[in-house]
Amino acid sequence: MTAATTSVTADARPISRKLTANRLPKWAPAAIAVGSIAVGCGIGAVGGLESHLQWGLISAVLFLLGSYLVSAQVEGRRQAKDRFATSVVWVAFILAVVPLVSLTFYTVQQGISVVNGNFLSHSMRGVIQSGPGGGIYHALIGTLQQVGLATLMAAPLGLLTAVYLVEYGRGKLAKAVTFFVDVMTGIPSIVAGLFILSLWNLALGFSYSGFSGSLALAILMIPVVVRSTEEMLKLVPNELREASYALGVPKWKTILRIVLPTAIGGITTGVMLAVARITGETAPVMMLVFGADAINTNPFEGPQQSLPMYIWQQYSMVNNDFGYARAWGAALVLIAFVMGLNLIARGIARWRSPKGGH
C-alpha cells in the first residue's frame, strides 16, 4: 500500500467500480502493537520512569492512537473506528490479564519455597512470631472443620429452598424468597459476622468458637447454593416429572428419586463453588473464631484458627519477613485449595450435567 496506489484508486473509484476498499494488511495491528510497545518502552527508559506500569500505559495509549491514525489514513473513518474499538478491546484484555497473572505468579513464587512437609504439619504453638518456623496445621484443621460445618447447615437448607422455589413456589411468598435470596448474595461478609456476633455471642451468650464462625459462613453460603441449585432444577425436563406423575408416583418421591438425581451433577458443582467461596472468607471468621496458635480440634469450644485469618495475622506483624513468608505460604495453600475445588466442580459439571447445562 504505497501512497501512489492509494491516490490512483481513489481517483479511479467511480469508473472502475472497485468493490473492495483499501485494507490494511493482516499483520498491521501486530506491527503497530510492536512499534508502540517499543516506543513506549523507549519513552519510559529515556524519561526515567521507574514504574513499569507507566511504560505499559504509555504503550497502550500509543497503540490506540497508532491504529486509529494509520487506519484512518488508509481505510477511512468508519474502518478506523472499527480498528480503534478492536484495539480498545485487546488493550482491555491485556490490562486485565496483567494483574491477574501477576497475582497468581507472585503468590506461587513467594509461597512455593515456604510450603513443605514441616509447614503443613506444624502449628504456631511455641513459635516466636518474629522468628522462623511454625506452620499452618492448626489453621488447616480449623478451616476444614468450619467450612464443613457451614456446608452441613447451608447445603440442605439451600437445597430445600431451591426445591421449594422450583417445584412448589407460587405466589407472594415465593417471589419474596427469590428476591431476598438475590439480595442475600450481596450481603458483605463482615455484616454476616456482625449479625452472628450479636445473635449468638452477645444475645445468647456463647463464646468464640469455630462453630460461631461457621454459622456466619453458612449465611454467606445459603444464597449461592439456592441460586445454583435453582438453575439446575429448572434444567430438568418437565417430561421426566410428568412421566413420573403418570405412573402414580407422589410428588415428593418424584422430586427425591427423579428430579434431584437428574440434576445432582449441577447441584454438586454449585455446592462446591459455594464451598470454595466461603473458604476464603476472612472477615466473619476473624470476629467469631478469634484465632489461636495451638491446635484445637473441637470447633464447638474455644478459639480456633483458619487459613485466611492466619494470613491476616501473619501479615499484620508489619515488616516481619518470617511473618510475610508464612503468610505467602498459607496464601498459596489457600489458593491451591480453592482453585482445586473449582476445577473439580467444573469437571463434575461437564461430566454429568443435564442437557443445556454448562
Next chain:
Amino acid sequence: MTSSSPAAPRGRERRPRDSRVGDKIFMNLARGSGILLLVIMGAIAAFLTWRSVLALSTNEGNFLTTFEWTPDAPKPVFGIAVLAVGTIVSAVIAMVIAVPVAIGIALFISHYAPRRIAQPFAYLVDLLAAVPSIVYGLWGALFLVPHMDGLTSWLNQYLGWTYIFDQTRTGTPRNLFTVGILLAIMVLPIITAVSREVFRQVPRMHEEAALALGATRWEMIRTAVLPFGRPGIISASMLGLGRALGETIAVAVVLSASNVLSLHILDAGGGTFAQNIALKFAEAGDNGRNALMASGLVLFVITLLVNGAARLIIARRKEYSGANA
C-alpha cells in the same frame, strides 16, 4: 425404581394416604426453609438495629457528621462521615476502572477473540473470581503498593491541579486510589462473567442483520449488542459495586487508615465501613462493638439497596442473574 416396583401392588390401598402425608411433610419442609431464609434476613436487620440503637443513645457526637471514632471513651463520640466518603470514593474509583475494562473483556470473549483463546480465557476469568480476598489484599500490599509509587507521583505531577490528584503528603501509596485499583481488579471477574453471558444471548439474527447492512464489527456491536445488553451491563456493574462496597479484608490490608476526611485520593488515610469494622473490632469494648454494628447496619442498608436495584433491573431478563458466577 426397579427394585421397588414388584412391591407396589401390595401397598396399593395405603399409598394415597401415605403419599399425601409424605407430600405434606416434604412441602412444608421446603417451604419452611424458604421462610427460614426470610427470617434470617429479618433477624439480621433486627439485631443490627437493636445494637445500633444501644450505641446511638450513648453517642455524644453526630453519627452522620462526626470524624472521630472513639466509642469506648468516657464521652463516646463516633461518626461515619470519613467512612462513608472513603467507601463511596474507593467504590467509585473501582467502578470507573472496572466497568469499561470488564465490558471490553466480555466483548473480547464473546465477539473478538478467536474461539481457541476465548473458551480457556473465559474459564480463567471464572477461576479468578474465586481467589480469596485476603490473597488479593496480600498481593495488593506487598506487590501493588510498591509498584504504585511511580504512577502516584506522576499523577501528582501532571494532574495535581485537579485537586483530587493533588498529593499533599508524601508516603507509601496506601491510599484510596490504590484501594480503588485493587477493588477494580477484584470485581473485574464478576462484572465480566455476567456481561459475557448477556452478550452471548444477543440474538444472532440482530448481529447478522447489522453486518448484512454493511456495518463494521464495531458498528454491529454498537447497534445490536450493546443496546440489547444494557440492562445486563447495568446489573452486572451494580453487583460489582455491591462487592466493592462491602469488601473488607483487602481494604484493611492495603489502606493505612486515619480519621481524616479528604478528597485528595493520593494521600494515605481515610477509611471504609468494612475496613473500619475489621480493624477496630479486636480492641473494641461493649459500646465500641455496638457502634461498629451501627456502621455495619449502614453498610448493610446500602448494599441492600444497590443489590435490590440491580435485581429489579434484571428481573425482566431473569437468566442474566450472576449469583453462580
